Amino acid sequence: MAQNYDPAPEAKSNMGQPIPRYEAVQKVTGAKIYADDLPVPGRAAYGWMVTSAIAKGRITSIDYTAAKSVPGVQLILTHENRPSLADIKTFAGGGLGITDVQPLSGPEVHHDGQPVALIVADTFEAAREASFKLAISYAESSPTATFGDEGTVEKNLSEVNPRYEPIRFNDADAAITNSAHSIDVEYYTPTQHHNAIELFSTTAYWDGPRLVLHEPSQYVWGLRNASASMMEVDAENVRVKSPFVGGAFGSKAALTHRTALAAMAAKQLGRPVKLVAMRDQGFTHSGHRQETRQRVRLGCDANGKLTGYDHRQWEFTARTTPYSNGGLEKTVAMYDFKAARTDNYVVQGDRNVPTFMRSPAEVPTVYALEAAMNELAAKAGIDPVEFRKMNDTRVNPVNGVPYTSRSLNECLDAAAERFGWTGRNPEARSMRDGDWLIGWGCSIAMYPTQMMPSTARLTVRRNGTAFIEVAAHDVGTGCYTIAAQAAGERLGIDPRRIDVRMGDSRLPPGPISGGSISTASVTSAIAKACDLVDERLGVAKDASAEERSAALSGMAMPELEVVGSWVPAGMDESAIESLYKGGVRISGGAGEERTMFAFGAEMVEVRVNERTREVRVPRIVGAFAAGRIMNPRTAHSQYLGGLIWGIGSALHEATEIDHKRARYVNDNIAEYLIPVNADIEQVDIIMVPEVDEEVNILGVKGIGELANVGTPAAITDAIWHATGIRIRDLPVRIEKLL
Amino acid sequence: MRPFRYERPATAARAVAAAGGEAHFLAGGTTMVDLMKLDVMRPERLLDITQLEDGRYDFIDWDGKSLRIGALTAMATLADDDEVRRRVPMLSDALWLAASPQIRKAARIGGNVLQRTRCAYFRDTSYAQCNKREPGSGCAALDGGVTRGHAVLGTSSACIATYPGDFAQSLIALDAVVEILGKDGPRAVRFAELHRQPHSRPDIETTLEEGDLIVAFSIPDADFPRSRYLKVRDRESYAYALASTAGALRMDGDVVADIRIALGGVATVPWRAREAEEMLKGSSISEDGLERAAEAAFAGASTTEDNAYKVDLGKRTMVRTFLELARMEG
CATH class of the missing domain: 3.30.365.10 (Aldehyde oxidase/xanthine dehydrogenase, molybdopterin binding domain)
Structure with missing residues (x-):
């Protein structure tokens, strides 16, 4: 082989x-390098999230008797006894929430698998057993599942996202109609789930007014700030630890219900609470790749030069939260089109909210464009590779x-x-x-x-080692390694002599680990920090590795610490302020x-x-x-x-x-x-x-x-x-x- | 899961005496523990039979052309057995193509044939309707459910859940006999009589009686070097069959002297296509003849919109199995 x-x-x-x-x-x-591995002070209690067995309707009654009688059960939280929480905003509203549905906020059920109760017990097994015994009665209504089902609501994306603009570039319709060859085809892409091997875990504990969260996260500063505002505490009093992430693909970027559930229970019980959304619960907990329909009209002239491109996308989304990934402003930039038109629609039903999943906008839309390119190439009798060139x-x-x-x-x-x-x-x-x-x-x-602002703290030492601290994230991609290389190449230090710390909201803020922006953003902030080292040591920018090495070993102090910060072209310094508030500003x-x-x-x-x-x-x-x-x-x-x-x-x-x-x-x-x-x-x-x-x-x-x-x-x-x-x-x- | 008691009886006789009611046998546990975690099965006592009498039920014995296999033989052990692979490859194939290496190592063949369906509505207790789980509650699959994986043969208006296993197809094709130790002592039944079609009681899946322990399978005539198990599925490994065929062939010159056909992935129980066998016996193997026999094998199929393809796919799988067997050296 x-x-x-x-x-x-x-x-x-x-x-x-x-x-x-x-x-x-x-x-x-x-x-033990993952969030759920981290030690906690004292004896943890274990949570089990009970999720709705229906997709639409309301809870009519809950009988707690049998569940409470399971030995070891400490707490059962439902909408009937939930402590106060501030509302969480979604990405569209400038927040980090996965959904506009607030945790345990009422008897209404908006989608399959909505968390409806949290059971906390001394052992995982007791919590699980109690979950079998918590009797929840529902009044069920007929839900809308997907495209073509009764009860869907279709909207132009501009109705739910005022910033969205459909593209009208020359007269695509005429260009396609007058083409020597053209196609008009529809494509469908399914719902997909990230299914990272590491499940969605959260461990929460309180130390006086301070909340500590161990949660795999693609954005620890975002999670810190969003959790603080939800729990109505100062952001400085929340710490998120997520040293390594066991796969995310977009599913660990948002604030989900489990964080609130674990934090509330930990506060009420005065002890750490560990909570994991199980594999099946993960399917309704933190979003998915939206199901789409795509219609593509595409034309070319007799020589194979593209003429017009008309692409319409329908994304299936939630009734509560009309999330969209869009993407057609990117496909339209791919080839030398003479005219183009795009329209994006959202179609709502009784589903949990989609989110980003690895290349969220690109996977469905590029599939449709590229499949259409192949079909048109075949129709025009041109080799598909040649056709693209x-x-x-x-x-x-x-x-x-x-x-x-x-x-x-x-x-x-x-x-x-x-x-x-x-x-x-x-x-x-x-x-x-x-x-x-x-x-x-x-x-x-x-x-x-794409890029986002980032900071990075760099410590260089006289002994020829260095230390990088940035609240970026390694979701399995090699971010620690690359950070060490970025500094090592610049400073003339072997990257294996550089320690790196990431995934902790006590570190200087880094970008969200999404949109493939980490390497570009973090290495830029590290480069800025290296410039500061040069400045402080009086080393010329074009100095050789030997000169730099000599300057380092000749430092008066044993070590020198600097914080570099970088903003992408087109953003001003306020982007750094936004970063410290857990904001998400992406350019590119x-x-x-x-x-x-x-x-x-x-x-x-x-x-x-x-x-x-x-x-x-x-x-x-x-x-x-x-x-x-x-x-x-x-x-x-x-x-x-x-x-x-x-x-x-x-x-x-x-x-x-x-x-x-x-x-x-x-x-x-x-x-x-x-x-x-x-x-x-x-x-x-x-x-x-x-x-x-x-x-x-x-x-x-x-x-x-x-x-x-x-x-x-x-x-x-x-x-x-x-x-x-x-x-x-x-x-x-x-x-x-x- | 719910609390349960764990016991390890020393002998098969004691295990059988202790079994019944909410006391279940535990061997590899690959179905039992899975379904306990899902709260589908709620045994109060588990009787671990893996250590019974120093491996007395873990054996592979040939006696002339007859083969006898202990019920506590691990799937992996039987799959890897050289003589089995040479003399009756369909048995080994069916095990090799099932599950994953880890599961094959843990699971025993006695429990394997009793593997329960993967029907999502059976496995998730939050669905109120499942006649197999809660007799009389209805069938969510037939009531507008997703049924791409469901059965088309041996179904009833109460249940269309697919029998998920592979190995059982080979056993039924080989006219295996099940050796049972029951509360009234040992007995033997034809493998073809072990599983029950759902009819009005899909919760009763076998003809086993309370306390019955499968101790061995015997195959009086197991010499079928020209045999195979073809499994068609969505990916190359670790997936259930969409359609499968356990096929065995004995030729007398150009004429079919003996043919065995069992179908998997398409039926509610291990499924022997006897009518198709009869049509093919005594004639030569031809694509046309196989297609007519396959037509007969699926004549009684009952389908939903989602699983209608299984009739066509099942036929194609059967035809391909025997076209390929016909090409094999006799």
Whole structure:
């Protein structure tokens, strides 16, 4: 069998060293590094969250008798006895809340799995047993589950988000109508859940007026401030600890109900309370990738030059909170369109609120655009790789704003060469191996380069070591490692001699770990801190490593501490103030002054059994260009995980919903399918060197959400190429190919 | 989970004497403990049978062409047995393609055949309707539920929950016999009589009586080197069958001398397609003939909108199994 994974990818130009992860040994030896592992003072009590068994209606009565009689039960909180809490605002309202529904705020049930009670006991087992005995009666109404069901409400996104503007760029309708070739197709993408291996845990305890939260978080400063305002205490009195996160993908960015439940119970009982939303509860606790419908009209002239692009998206969302991820302002910047029109709608039903999930806007919208590009290329008789290259653009066609860098064509060439794309027979059903039909497909991947303000405290020591402190987060991406590398490269110190501390709201604030912004933002703040060290030591900016090293070892004091702070271009210093308040200000992507994106090209081979229609993916090639690569080893892991995620998104992942009851039925990881090892064969990653001096200080583009974008379009095209069948709703399951 | 008592009887006889009512046997626990955590099963006492009489029920014995397997044999042990793999690959295949390495190591084959359905409405007690869990409460799956994984054969208006296992299909195809130790002593029943279709009482899944302990499976004629278990599913490993076929073939020249067909993933119980077997016996293997036999195997199917594809997929799976077996060296 071929070796699929290079142990340490080489550093090409504009790449850092592929050093091993900062926490590699801790991770493989099972060290206690996650929030739920942290010790607490005194004997903890254990919570069990009781969630609603209906999606719509109200609680008519609760009989506590049997539950309270379970030995060890200390507290049962419901809407009937909940202490006062301030209302939590959602992201749309400038807060961090996942939903506008407040914790245990009343008898109304707005969605399946809404927390309706918290049981706290001396042991987990007692709390669990009591949960079986808490008798809750409901008056149930008929809920609306999804698209096409009775009771949905459709709104133009501008009705719920005043800042949203549909795009009208020249006359797309006329451009498409007058095209030599055009298509008008609809696509569907399913609800998906993050399902990180680490569950949603919160441990809360009070030390006098001070609240300590151990909670895996993508934004400890945000969680600190949002929790403080919810609990009506000073933000300085709340501390959030989350040293490492065991997978998040967007699901650990928001403030969910469990934080309030644990904090209230801990206060009432005067002891630490540990609370975990179980796997099935996780499906309704912290959001999901919204289900979407997409309609794409696309045209090109006889030579294959794109003309008009019309893309409309419908996102299924919650009746209580019309959350939207949008995204069409980005797809419209991808190619040299002569005219474009976009519209985004939200469709509301009785569901919990969606949230961001790895490339939240990009996964559904880029899938639709790229699938449409493949369909139009086939219709026009043009090779799909060639088709993309001939429609490349250097500017966002809508506003003419130039890309800071764009290496899509280089990625397409690199992937095509590695894959052996040249000479692909354009005919469907043209390749087979015995009973297996073979097909090839391609897509582009893209992700906006985004940034947030950040600070970083840097301590350099005379003995040649250093220490970085920033409340950024390592969600499995290698953030500690990269922070050490950013400082090490600048100061001429081996990064393995630099300690890093993250994931604690007592540290200087860093960005939310979302939107693939951490590396760009944190390394920029570290670079600023390094500049301050230079200044204090009187070292010239262009000094050699030896000169710097000499200056450090010659310091009068044993150590020097500085705090660097950085704001992205286009933001003023008030952005730092907002950061200290736990705010979320993000810039980048399709901006007014710069168009900033990372790109990739993906090529895939599928095999489909002619009779029983199983789809297998024997090989996939991805080539990516994303500015400076800080560490080719951790970058390789991000790309690898992204491509595998993309395969899952195309073939496996979907949360199934009961239309009658508006409840998720496959709420476990035996039946919510993601690829297993046996599904993944050969995965080739190519890192295409790219230099971008405009995006930020180090020229870094975020990569965590790049590789999984577009993969489903490559796979559906390969399936078409193998079978002649166009599947336009994901995931592609056997029954769709019979 | 709820509190329970844990006991470890020393002998099978004592285990059987102690069992019944709310006292259940515990072997690998891969179904029992799972369903206890979900509050679907609420035993008050668990009788751990894994240590009975020094492994007396953990064996794989060939005697000529007959095979006898102890009920406490781990799935992994039987799957890995060289002689089984060579002489009757369908038994090994069915185990290899089931579950995960960890589960195969823990689970024993006696409990394996009693694995309970994955129907979401059965496994989640917050659904009020489930005739299997609460007799007479209705069927959420049939009342507008998600039924993509549900059965199309052997269903009733009370229940369409799929029998989830793989290994049982191979046993039923091989005319296995179940050796039971009951309160009245040992007895044997045909494997085909072990499981009950749901009819009006889907909560009664087997013909076992209170206290009955499966101690072994015996297969009087197990020599089927030309046999296999084909499992079609949504991913390559660790997934339940959408459709599967346990198939075995004996040829006399170009003529089918003996053929065994059992279907998984599509029925409420391990399902033997005897009518299809009869149609194919005595003729040569052809795609047309197989398609006609598959048609007959699914003639009695009853479907929902979600699972209608299983009829087509089940037929294709059966046909593919025998086309591939026909290509094998006899």
